[in-house]
Amino acid sequence: MRIFDSHVHCGIQDKYPPQAFEDYLLAIRGSPIQGAAMFPPVLEIYERNDPFFTDTTSWRRRRQAANEYLLTLQDRDIEVFPYLFLWNDFAVRQITPWHFGIKWHRHENEPRYNYDDPACTAAIATIREKNLPVVLEEELANTIRFVNETTPGIRVILPHMGMLNGGYRRIVSEGLWEKPDVWADTALALPSEIMHYIEHYGHERLLFGSDFPFGHPSAELAKINRLKVSDDIKADILANNLMRLYEKIRPVL
Numbered sequence: 001m002r003i004f005d006s007h008v009h010c011g012i013q014d015k016y017p018p019q020a021f022e023d024y025l026l027a028i029r030g031s032p033i034q035g036a037a038m039f040p041p042v043l044e045i046y047e048r049n050d051p052f053f054t055d056t057t058s059w060r061r062r063r064q065a066a067n068e069y070l071l072t073l074q075d076r077d078i079e080v081f082p083y084l085f086l087w088n089d090f091a092v093r094q095i096t097p098w099h100f101g102i103k104w105h106r107h108e109n110e111p112r113y114n115y116d117d118p119a120c121t122a123a124i125a126t127i128r129e130k131n132l133p134v135v136l137e138e139e140l141a142n143t144i145r146f147v148n149e150t151t152p153g154i155r156v157i158l159p160h161m162g163m164l165n166g167g168y169r170r171i172v173s174e175g176l177w178e179k180p181d182v183w184a185d186t187a188l189a190l191p192s193e194i195m196h197y198i199e200h201y202g203h204e205r206l207l208f209g210s211d212f213p214f215g216h217p218s219a220e221l222a223k224i225n226r227l228k229v230s231d232d233i234k235a236d237i238l239a240n241n242l243m244r245l246y247e248k249i250r251p252v253l
């Protein structure tokens with residue numbers, strides 16, 4: 001059975017906790033995981049501890065190096081699906097044919113994305129044209145706006161079943177899960193939420209993810225394997241759904 005981890009942080013500049021590619025390989029040693037979607041660590045992209053942070057040349061360089069590092073991971077022991085982590089410079093010119101998605105991340109007390117910047121609108125248009133999915137972690141109001149207004153026609157994945165987007169239940173009451181372009185990953189989510197999701201929204205837009213280095217890939221995989229659902233559903237969550245997500249970009253494997 002194929003197994004792909006759809007949620008992995010990977011980089012060599014932010015070393016706490018260690019999250020280089022080799023650290024991930026070590027973490028999945030002996031497990032059947034054959035590939036992973038990877039994004040740079042947040043602390044390689046912007047100063048998350050300063051809500052008023054504005055960009056600097058050195059941060060721009062750090063961000064570019066973080067995104068470029070993932071592109072060096074071709075032809076390694078496992079399949080790597082790199083995502084470009086976009087910040088307020090909306091540097092979509094850095095999207096390469098090897099990218100499989102976009103990472104968009106911000107917590108409530110962190111510097112804001114300039115949604116009103118024309119460069120943001122242009123970046124969204126580029127993302128749509130390239131059919132790239134967006135892993136979106138944002139506060140609830142921005143998540144709702146992003147899905148309903150900003151990005152129609154773009155596949156949006158809410159990580160950890162929405163845990164840091166306002167919480168699973170809030171996303172339920174806002175009616176976002178039933179939207180055909182809203183997907184979810186299971187990283188660090190409660191099994192009860194995953195079961196509720198499958199019962200109400202089906203399993204076709206649900207992706208296995210570990211959130212390495214914050215979650216442990218083997219433990220997160222064991223959580224999926226323990227779910228009281230059929231093997232076919234597990235196979236879809238563990239790999240087939242992700243491959244279907246990528247089909248619009250290009251078929252893999």
Ligand SMILES: [Zn+2]
Binds near residue numbers: 007009159211
């Ligand atoms: Zn994460």
